Amino acid sequence: MVSLLIVSTAVLVQELQKKGACEHCQPDKSAWVEVMNKYKLTVNGNALEVDVAPDMPLLWVLRDKLKLTGTKFGCGIAQCGACTVHIDGVAVRSCVLPVSAVSGPVTTIEGLAQGDDLHPLQSAWIEHDVPQCGYCQAGQIMSAAALLSNNSQPSDDDIDQALEGNYCRCGTYVRIRKAVHTAASFYNADKRNG
Ligand code: FES
Ligand code: FES
Numbered sequence: 001m002v003s004l005l006i007v008s009t010a011v012l013v014q015e016l017q018k019k020g021a022c023e024h025c026q027p028d029k030s031a032w033v034e035v036m037n038k039y040k041l042t043v044n045g046n047a048l049e050v051d052v053a054p055d056m057p058l059l060w061v062l063r064d065k066l067k068l069t070g071t072k073f074g075c076g077i078a079q080c081g082a083c084t085v086h087i088d089g090v091a092v093r094s095c096v097l098p099v100s101a102v103s104g105p106v107t108t109i110e111g112l113a114q115g116d117d118l119h120p121l122q123s124a125w126i127e128h129d130v131p132q133c134g135y136c137q138a139g140q141i142m143s144a145a146a147l148l149s150n151n152s153q154p155s156d157d158d159i160d161q162a163l164e165g166n167y168c169r170c171g172t173y174v175r176i177r178k179a180v181h182t183a184a185s186f187y188n189a190d191k192r193n194g
Pocket of ligand 1: 074076077078079080081084093095
């Protein structure tokens with residue numbers, strides 16, 4: 001009885017092998033093939049195309065494909081702010097934004113200065129010697145830049161609110177706040193001087 005069962009199982013396996021596959025017991029290999037698409041992006045004013053999976057987070061595209069490593073990976077779940085970039089001037093967390101959902105020009109920390117002219121925030125950051133380890137600072141500056149573009153005279157509360165999702169393990173918050181006020185004064189002086 002047992003040997004009959006073994007023989008019939010062997011015959012069944014042979015039959016399946018001849019047929020090539022059983023749709024219920026063979027893995028669907030098509031699911032393993034990563035779908036790649038071409039996406040047109042404008043990053044820091046440069047129009048470019050990347051060939052990546054649609055669900056690849058923008059952060060990976062920036063860092064791994066475009067080698068723009070100023071934007072950092074912290075948590076990967078939109079909780080720390082290290083990966084903040086601008087899409088159409090709005091601060092977004094690039095670690096959770098699929099490249100297929102990018103709907104406007106992207107600006108990263110590398111694109112904030114105009115050639116050799118630093119953004120007022122970058123000058124103020126230097127003046128106040130803000131960074132310690134520096135890891136969070138690109139994200140802090142990008143969030144602050146989005147704030148200043150909408151509010152050129154932010155109060156302490158405005159600054160705290162705009163940057164509340166940007167964490168700094170080194171505790172540079174007091175200097176960040178001072179630097180944002182200084183940048184705002186540069187900003188407004190620039191506007192007055194035309
Ligand atoms: S890495 Fe994106 S919010 Fe932390
Ligand atoms: S400067 Fe070190 S985490 Fe912010």
